[in-house]
Amino acid sequence: xxxxxxxxxxxxxxxxxxxxxxxxxxxxxxxxxxxxxxxxxxxxxxxxxxxxxxxxxxxxxxxxxxxxxxxxxxxxxxxxxxxxxxxxxxxxxxxxxxxxxxxxxxxxxxxxxxxxxxxxxxxxxxxxxxxxxxxxxxxxxxxxxxxxxxxxxxxxxxxxxxxxxxxxxxxxxxxxxxxxxxxxxxxxxxxxxxxxxxxxxxxxxxxxxxxxxxxxxxxxxxxxxxxxxxxxxxxxxxxxxxxxxxxxxxxxxxxxxxxxxxxxxxxxxxxxxxxxxxxxx
Ligand code: G3H
Ligand code: ZN
Numbered sequence: 001x002x003x004x005x006x007x008x009x010x011x012x013x014x015x016x017x018x019x020x021x022x023x024x025x026x027x028x029x030x031x032x033x034x035x036x037x038x039x040x041x042x043x044x045x046x047x048x049x050x051x052x053x054x055x056x057x058x059x060x061x062x063x064x065x066x067x068x069x070x071x072x073x074x075x076x077x078x079x080x081x082x083x084x085x086x087x088x089x090x091x092x093x094x095x096x097x098x099x100x101x102x103x104x105x106x107x108x109x110x111x112x113x114x115x116x117x118x119x120x121x122x123x124x125x126x127x128x129x130x131x132x133x134x135x136x137x138x139x140x141x142x143x144x145x146x147x148x149x150x151x152x153x154x155x156x157x158x159x160x161x162x163x164x165x166x167x168x169x170x171x172x173x174x175x176x177x178x179x180x181x182x183x184x185x186x187x188x189x190x191x192x193x194x195x196x197x198x199x200x201x202x203x204x205x206x207x208x209x210x211x212x213x214x215x216x217x218x219x220x221x222x223x224x225x226x227x228x229x230x231x232x233x234x235x236x237x238x239x240x241x242x243x244x245x246x247x248x249x250x251x252x253x254x255x256x257x258x259x260x261x262x263x264x265x266x267x268x269x270x271x272x273x274x275x276x277x278x279x280x281x
Pocket of ligand 1: 023083084180181182183208209210211212213231232233234235
């Protein structure tokens, strides 16, 4: 069934575990993710990024409606989340498109601007009944700070994170602790002591972005240290694309898309199953 994101995150926090969120670009990502979650007997979050929405012509509806329908068809709990939103117009459409939560991404802005934009987004989201995640990645708001909060080497300061959550009223906080987006190899190492300090300083659940690049044991340690929502995107695309390439290399004259999208969907399901099994800590 389709359940609210806030409910899955709250449950994970209570159990000192995590809920894993998988990025959806195509229908096969959604189907594969729900199949993998079913096989693992674990809940999951389907998340659609603003970039994926742009790929689908800037319209929220088509992929969100499909993902929600896939979520409803299963027996495990699945939530629908709008990821990395910078355009407030998309935030304003989220509830009507079936999302129960949004990640509002002002992480590249200087601190004061991030606070102002995110506080306003959180007020709006809460009035619309949406759970809101935001991101804080660098200390201070100094000019010349790294543009992405999830570039390797960027870190979130615990005192600033506590101030940020108090000022913005967000429901969860994405923090920079050593992971980096779009890694195709799992070689990132996380700052577990910093995760613990953030957990102590911040009253809302912590979110790890860029989890595709983090090895299994590091992910498990991150959850033990206090990460509650684990975001996985690139690992699904690595598996999906490898499956397509394998089929097409073996059969270069093939034309029926089901012959390569089917194995691609299975590869997504297997990857999701593996992450959920590793993260069932
Ligand atoms: O918000 C999405 C995640 O941070 C995914 O990152 O593609 O590096 O796993 P990833
Ligand atoms: Zn992310």
